[in-house]
Every structure is written in C-alpha cells, then in structure tokens.
Amino acid sequence: KKLQGIRQLGGFLRVSQRMVILWQPEYFTRLWCVYELAAFHYINFDVKGIVDIVPLKLPVLTLSLFCYHFLASAVFAILGPTLILSEMHASWIREDIPEMWILPWRFCTYFGFFFFGVHLIPGFVLWKFCQWHMDDRRMLLQQLRGFRVDMAKCEVESDRGFIEGKLTTWFG
Numbered sequence: 001k002k003l004q005g006i007r008q009l010g011g012f013l014r015v016s017q018r019m020v021i022l023w024q025p026e027y028f029t030r031l032w033c034v035y036e037l038a039a040f041h042y043i044n045f046d047v048k049g050i051v052d053i054v055p056l057k058l059p060v061l062t063l064s065l066f067c068y069h070f071l072a073s074a075v076f077a078i079l080g081p082t083l084i085l086s087e088m089h090a091s092w093i094r095e096d097i098p099e100m101w102i103l104p105w106r107f108c109t110y111f112g113f114f115f116f117g118v119h120l121i122p123g124f125v126l127w128k129f130c131q132w133h134m135d136d137r138r139m140l141l142q143q144l145r146g147f148r149v150d151m152a153k154c155e156v157e158s159d160r161g162f163i164e165g166k167l168t169t170w171f172g
Contacts, residue, residue, distance in 0.1 A: 009036065013043045018050045025136065028143040031152040035163045042170040053140065057133050064129070072118045084109055 013019075019040045027033050040049055083089060097105050149167060154160040 009039060010043060013040045016040065016044070016049070017047070018052065021051065021053045022056050023053045023140060024056045025139055025143075028147055029151075029153055031149070031154040031160060031163050034147075034149065034152050035166065038167055038170065055133065055136055055140070057129075057136060061129055061133065065126075068122055072122070076114075076118065080113075084113060 013036075019037070021027065021033075021037065037051065040051065043049075093102055093105060149164060154163070
C-alpha cells in the first residue's frame, strides 16, 4: 500500500505546476519531506515548477491580526460611546475644562484611547511575533544552506535506502 502511494506521487506531481510547502522547523529534518520536494523538482525541472515555502506561523499571524482588529473594533464601538462620548464625560468637560482647552483635551483623549489602547499595547505582541517569525526564517535559510541528506531522519530505515537511491539516480 505504501509503495502504491509512492508510485502515485509521481503522477500527481507531474500534473502539478506549483508545490506549497507548509514549513515548520522540522520539515527539512524528515527524509520523506525532502523526497517529495526532490521528486517535484526532478519531475518539473523542464517546466520551471514553482515551490512556495509558507511558514506555518504566518496563518497564525493572519488569524491573530484578524481577531485583534475585530476585538479592537468591538471595544471602540462599545467603549467609545460609553466612556468618551457619554453624557457624563461631556458634562464633566463642559463644567471642569476651560473653553480654550476643550479641543486639545478631546484630541489627547481620542489619541490616547486609539494609540495606546488600540495600537501601541497590542503592537508589542505583534513585534514579538515578528521576532519569532524572523528567527524561523533565519532557521529556514540555515537549513537550506547546510542541508545534507544523511542528516535527515527516517522512521523506517529500509525507506532510507529507497529514498537515497532515488535521489542518487535523479541528481547524481
């Protein structure tokens, strides 16, 4: 059954113009993953097959940004009218803030609410995520530069002989 699946891989890759690798740090340490990439390259070498390497953390970032903006919009829609635009706040401004300072007060209040509450504080989390993502990108480049087939892991040692034999046949 396994051999049948391996034989069908070539047919599938032959009609594929693009390969998308959902990369994580362990990808190039697994021999079967390397075999799939090598098979795609070998089969599609003449037609310039495209390989896209997409770090798996990227969809996490996208989903996180979507959730964050949804939550920030909800907070603004709920807290804006309740706090900043409330009658209590308006009467406090009329009674306690001198006329010439009302416009600067409102600007500072809105700016503080939006910048610090909605953008700056969550920005630190985004910054940390970007550092984490860039560390992974550096790791990917190191893996590509220093890749060796003999260092890749294979669960079943008998598979190693098959894969290394194919790679030798294809690429010398």
